[in-house]
Amino acid sequence: MTLEDVLLQVESGTDKALETLKEYCRFPTISAHKKAQPETAAFVRRLLAENGFEAREYPTEGGPNVVFGQMMVDERKPTLLMYQHYDVQPVDPLNEWKRDPFDPTIQDGKFWGRGCGDTKGNLIMQLLAVQAWRAVEGRPPINLKFVVEGEEEVGSPHFASFVHANKEILKADGATIEGGDHLHEGTPKIELGCKGILYVEMVSRTASVDQHSSYAAIAPNPAWRLIHALMTLRDAKGRIKVPGWYEDARRPTARELRFLKSSLFSSQALKGFWGVSEFIGGDNDFELLRRLIYSPTCTICGFVSGYIEQGTKTVNPAVAKAKIDFRLVPNMKQEKQLAKLREHLKTKGFGDIELMPAAEKLESAAISPSARVVKAAIKGSIDAYGREPEVWPWSIGASAHGFFNEVVGVPSxxxxxxxxxxxxxxxxxxxxxxxxxxxxxxxxxxxxxxM
Amino acid sequence: MTLEDVLLQVESGTDKALETLKEYCRFPTISAHKKAQPETAAFVRRLLAENGFEAREYPTEGGPNVVFGQMMVDERKPTLLMYQHYDVQPVDPLNEWKRDPFDPTIQDGKFWGRGCGDTKGNLIMQLLAVQAWRAVEGRPPINLKFVVEGEEEVGSPHFASFVHANKEILKADGATIEGGDHLHEGTPKIELGCKGILYVEMVSRTASVDQHSSYAAIAPNPAWRLIHALMTLRDAKGRIKVPGWYEDARRPTARELRFLKSSLFSSQALKGFWGVSEFIGGDNDFELLRRLIYSPTCTICGFVSGYIEQGTKTVNPAVAKAKIDFRLVPNMKQEKQLAKLREHLKTKGFGDIELMPAAEKLESAAISPSARVVKAAIKGSIDAYGREPEVWPWSIGASAHGFFNEVVGVPSxxxxxxxxxxxxxxxxxxxxxxxxxxxxxxxxxxxxxxM
Known part of the structure; x- marks a missing residue:
């Protein structure tokens, strides 16, 4: 009954692991401010080494080091790759924190501190599993690899080139990406990939300076122009009107739909939380979840033109800008969709509207529910929680899955x-x-x- | 040859008048900051009194005093009413001023200082004309009235009630409103009324909090909703689609069109100044001018939703706001047009969009080119400048004409x-x-x- 012993060992090791997590969370590794990256990378490397991994730091050109560690117990055994990041989000507004974000605390059955969930806690939690196996069996039952980068919270601008240059060392039979989460009542949840994202800024400039709005009868207005362009992209029900947009979009399989049928997803809870009275797509939870997972989207994340402060200003603006977030489902790729968008705008007579894609390189990715890593995750859930996890075909958010599934060829x-x-x-x-x-x-x- | 003597007398009195203008412009009467209003009103009253007017200040409820002065030379003679305001706009950005805005200077044949054009200079210039007549003839040839308010630059929130309560004293055979201007090469320009303005804020709120944009497949988006509502208001060529919008709009008369035919208006100059490559309505100056004067407009002065700073934020916003400026041509009235707009949005299914009109009360107004005051202005132009003025049927901007034409019944x-x-x-x-x-x-x- 080795596994049972290992699971008990996890419990015994928890307090010490939480102390290590405190140490890790004290580094104020805010990548947006380029803070504490070298010392945190060194800490992660030492931590991996102390737990039996061959670990080293890989420099990136202009970015912080990527930490890579591996523990090869037996070449004939499968290998699991774990991706984490050692950077965190900024902490503002600081006055809304009940505690110092970088002085972690345990209270009320919870661990508080910036990065404990996203994702410093995951690395320490995974190392605790390794420690438990080493304590009981001397070594884990499979080969393990860790890759930990320091810029995930700013869109991983240097990680892609690291992955492309180091495909060989990243090879594995399966990968886990960051954390994921549990539902409120404790049900564990797993996701077999992620949506991709194409984020573009659209800019209409119709003059070099604003005009008094009394001239609007003859002077062009960039907000109106941008609105007309946007109206060619999406209908009122959310369907995207760019020709061929859905061509590559992966469709649900019967097996995936079975997962969704058993989901605990509740739209009612979201409605209450957000103060939304009606969802696009009605009130049927299964249909809404299917839509959430399988629908590409075209969202206005931001729009600005002219005078937006209190009161009135009579101005015909020179510029209007929109930030548009296209979520792509698996098989749809950023570059191809961007080309369709460009072509469409040109065809519709909006070639004057500037289209600037964000640097974000997160592609969609999906793996088969039959993959070894999926089966292991589901079985592991029964072992650890006594029940099957909630399974989503992929995450509705964008993540690093694409780097592993598509570039290295490791299902994640x-x-x-x-x-x-x-x-x-x-x-x-x-x-x-x-x-x-x-x-x-x-x-x-x-x-x-x-595994 | 009395008039010739008077015109020469204007020249002799100019230096002294400019000194008075300096005194007047030293008051930092910024109404947006409620600055220096009582002392400036008192200065204006004294000035009128010193020039032979019976002058007094009228308190307004919650606003600064209105100054009224009259000089009745002969009841059988016509009366001219002159409207000015003693307040000025804020001066920021201060670092772009070459001189202290409230320490007026004469240099390079120009008078520099906040308010010298809008409209402190006009009051002093008009008093100089009165002084010239008094010097040559002992008194002006007609009865004169001045009304000078202190809140024009913040939309005259208290002037309407003053006008309604004091119609009798404001009676006259004609009125002049603020200043107007000269073309660059010196041609004087007159306008026989003004457009009105209906300025509304439209707000779409689809949730109580922003959501992560990964939920956009099911969560409503207020920017998209507002855009769909806006699209029912105006077509790409600027025509307003609200039923009955143009019903009351005054159409050009043959005489007005003759004025426009002889206009020196040059769209080329505006294009260069604004950096606009194409005007709505083509390149024919006469057609553009006709459009500018006779077309009601629907302009997006401002639009804001979601994240508008640098970089990306993946958010599905809760709120979108647009500031819309409807310019109304004579005969169209704010309240009636607003009712049409409300009804239209409701009919189109956008009853959830909040519609908030600004407090601005400036109505459209137009007078006949045959009015005594117009004839006097045209003849006066030949006397003073040796040529006819450029005549526009009305100003494309909003002004106080409505108060006089419509409320008191004085053509302006x-x-x-x-x-x-x-x-x-x-x-x-x-x-x-x-x-x-x-x-x-x-x-x-x-x-x-x-007159």
Missing amino acids: ISGPGVSYDGSNFHAPNENIRLTDFVGGSKHMAAMFAR | ISGPGVSYDGSNFHAPNENIRLTDFVGGSKHMAAMFAR
């Missing part, structure tokens, strides 16, 4: 990790529940056995 | 006043040309004789 999943749907990622008072930390670690320990 | 014109098209109203380095100050005063002196 996310979750359940250490967090839950109240973890306040990117927000004040980031926290994880200690039960999820323990559950996540047991799940990893079990996954090692089930 | 604007122009040419003391300024020119480079006077930088509301901007840094406000200035007037001394030649226009003299020309404007001679024009007023001649108008007195021609």
Whole structure:
């Protein structure tokens, strides 16, 4: 009964692991401010080395080091690759934090501090699983690799080139990406890939200076022009009107739909949380979830033109800008969709509207539910939690899956990790529940056995 | 040859008048900051009294005093009413001023200082005409009234109630409103009324908080909703689609079109100044001018939703706001047009979009080119400048004409006043040309004789 012993060992090792997590979370590694990156990378490398990994730092051109570690126990055994990042989001507004974000605290059954959920806690939780195996069996039952970068929170601008240059060392039979989370009542959740994102800024400039709005009868207006252009992109029900947009979009399989049928997703909860009275697509939870997962989207994340402060200003503006977020489902690729968008705008007579894609390189990715890593994650959930996890075909958010699935060819999943749907990622008072930390670690320990 | 003597007398009195203008412009009467209003009102009252007017201040409820002065020379003679305001616009950005805005200077044939054009210079220029008549003839040839308010630059929120309560004292055979201006090469310009303005804020709120944009497949988006609502208001060529919008709009008369045919309006100059490559309505100057004057407009002065700073944020916003400026041509009234707009949005299914009209009460107004005050202004132009003025049926901007034409029943014109098209109203380095100050005063002196 090795696994049972290992799971018990995870519990015994938890307090010490949480102390290590405190140390890790004290580094104020805000990548947006380029803070504390070298010392945090060194800490991660030492941590991996102390836990039996061959570990080294890989410099990137103009970015912080990527830490890579591996523990090859037996070449005939499968290999699991774990991706994390050692950077965190900025902490403002600081006055909304109940505690110092970089002086982590345990209170009320929770661990509080910036990065504990996203994703410093996941690395320590995974190492706890390794420690438990080493304590009980001397070594883990499979080969393990860690890759930990320092710029995920600013869109991983240097990670792509690291991955392309180091495909060989990243090879594995499966990968886990960051954390994922648990539902509020504790159900673990896994996702078999992610959506991709194409984020573009559209700019209409119709003059070099603003004009008095009394001239609007003859002077062109960039906000009107941008609105006319936007109207060619999407209809009122959210369907994207760019020709061929859906061509490559992956469609649901019967097996994926079965996962969704058993989902605990509740649109009612979201409505209450957001204060939304009606969802696009009605009130049927299964249909809404299907839509959420399989629909490419075209969202106005921001729009600005002219005078936007209190009161009136009679101005015909010179410029209007929109920030548009296209979520792509698996098989749709950024570059191809961007080319379709450009072509469409040109065809519709909006070639004057500037189209600037963001540097973000996160591509969509999906893997088969039959992949070894998926099966291991589901079995591991039964071992660790006594039940099957909630399975989503892929995450509706964008993540690093594309780098592994598409570039290296390693099928990847996310979750359940250490967090839950109240973890306040990117927000004040980031926290994880200690039960999820323990559950996540047991799940990893079990996954090692089930790979 | 009395008028000739009076015009010469204007020239002799100019230096002293400019000294008075300096005194007047030293008051930092910024109504947006409620600055120096009582002392400036008192200065204006004293000035009127010193020039032979019966003058007093009228308190307004919650606003600054309105100054009213009259000089009744003969009840059988016509009466001219002159409207000015003693307040000015804020001066920021201060670092763009070449001189202290409230320490007026004469240099390069120009008078520099905040308010010299809009409209402190006009009051002093008009008083110079009165002084010239008094010096030559002992009194002006007609009855004169001045009404000078202190809140024009913040939309005259208390002037309407003053006008309604004091219609009797404001009665006259004609009125001049603020200044107006000269074209760059010196041609004087007059306008026989003004457009009105209906300024509304439209707000779409689809949730109580922003959502992560990964939920956009099911979460409503207020920017998209507002855009769909806006698209029902106006077509790409600027035509307003609200049913019955144009019903009341005054159409051009043959006489008005003759004025426009002889206009010196040049769209080429505007294009260069604004950096606009193409105007709505083509390149024919006469057609563009007709459009400018007779077309009601629907302009997006401002639009804001979601994240508008540098870089990307993946957010599905909760709120979108647009500031819309409807310019109304004579006969169209704010309240009626607003009711049509409300009804239209409701009918189109956008009853959820909040519609908030600004407090601005400036209505459209137009008078007949046959009115006594118009004839006097045209004849006065020949006397003062040796040529006919450029005549526009009305101003494309909104002004106080409605208060006089519609409420009191006094036909009113604007122009040419003391300024020119480079006077930088509301901007840094406000200035007037001394030649226009003299020309404007001679024009007023001649108008007195021609009424």
